[in-house]
Amino acid sequence: MDTPELSPLLPSFVRTCRTVDAFWQFIKYEAGTYAERRTIIRAAFTPLFDHLEGRNRAPGDIVVSDALETFDADGVHAVWTKALARRHTDPEGAITVARTLLETVCKRILDDLGETYAEKDDLPKLYSTTAKKLNLAPDQHTEEPIKAILGGAMHLVNGLGTLRNRLSDSHGRGGKPVRPSPRHASLAVNTAGAIATFLVETHQERAAKTAT
Numbered sequence: 001m002d003t004p005e006l007s008p009l010l011p012s013f014v015r016t017c018r019t020v021d022a023f024w025q026f027i028k029y030e031a032g033t034y035a036e037r038r039t040i041i042r043a044a045f046t047p048l049f050d051h052l053e054g055r056n057r058a059p060g061d062i063v064v065s066d067a068l069e070t071f072d073a074d075g076v077h078a079v080w081t082k083a084l085a086r087r088h089t090d091p092e093g094a095i096t097v098a099r100t101l102l103e104t105v106c107k108r109i110l111d112d113l114g115e116t117y118a119e120k121d122d123l124p125k126l127y128s129t130t131a132k133k134l135n136l137a138p139d140q141h142t143e144e145p146i147k148a149i150l151g152g153a154m155h156l157v158n159g160l161g162t163l164r165n166r167l168s169d170s171h172g173r174g175g176k177p178v179r180p181s182p183r184h185a186s187l188a189v190n191t192a193g194a195i196a197t198f199l200v201e202t203h204q205e206r207a208a209k210t211a212t
Helices: 012-016 020-027 034-052 061-071 076-086 091-112 123-133 144-167 182-211
Strands: none
Touching: 012 020, 020 034, 061 076, 061 091, 061 182, 076 091, 076 182, 091 123, 091 144, 091 182, 123 144, 144 182
8 A cells, every 4th residue: 555556556445444344334335245246356456466467568668667766766756656557547647647757857857957947837848948958959950850759759748738638637627528548548658658768868878978
């Protein structure tokens, strides 16, 4: 329960039922037979078991985890593990955390560089500032392939902000809101992880060159 990566995957009754008697008061009203109750328990633990067995993981998860943990284990990496944990069980929350991941990375890098930013700066503003400081802005390069890649990264960041605003749980929505699916969450989390790793590795490489 104290592990950020695993806690969101635990069934809610693990948190609320502290004794066997308390659990019995919960489960006996959920279904009338023991067979049905076993099915409920098994289904509730499936997301946790799937995660522990390595299911629903993308090929780049480990690469991103290693890079972000080396950079900032307590801050950036903690946000990343939260995004991974929610990717398939809480798509709306995962999209919100994906944006938080990039915001956190940008602020952490700007802090390292001694650059100031306003707390109200949104993700596109933070990313633009960070990219310029790391020489990753498209207009800082003349080679067309590099400009295209860096411009694509900037478009992805802007798109992530739009996806978050329209599909995440960060804003109240009226009418019939569009509910994101796990594939939408995977897109947001994987994109944020790739760009965050790119920023971190660029920052660390530049810092190493400066040190030598």
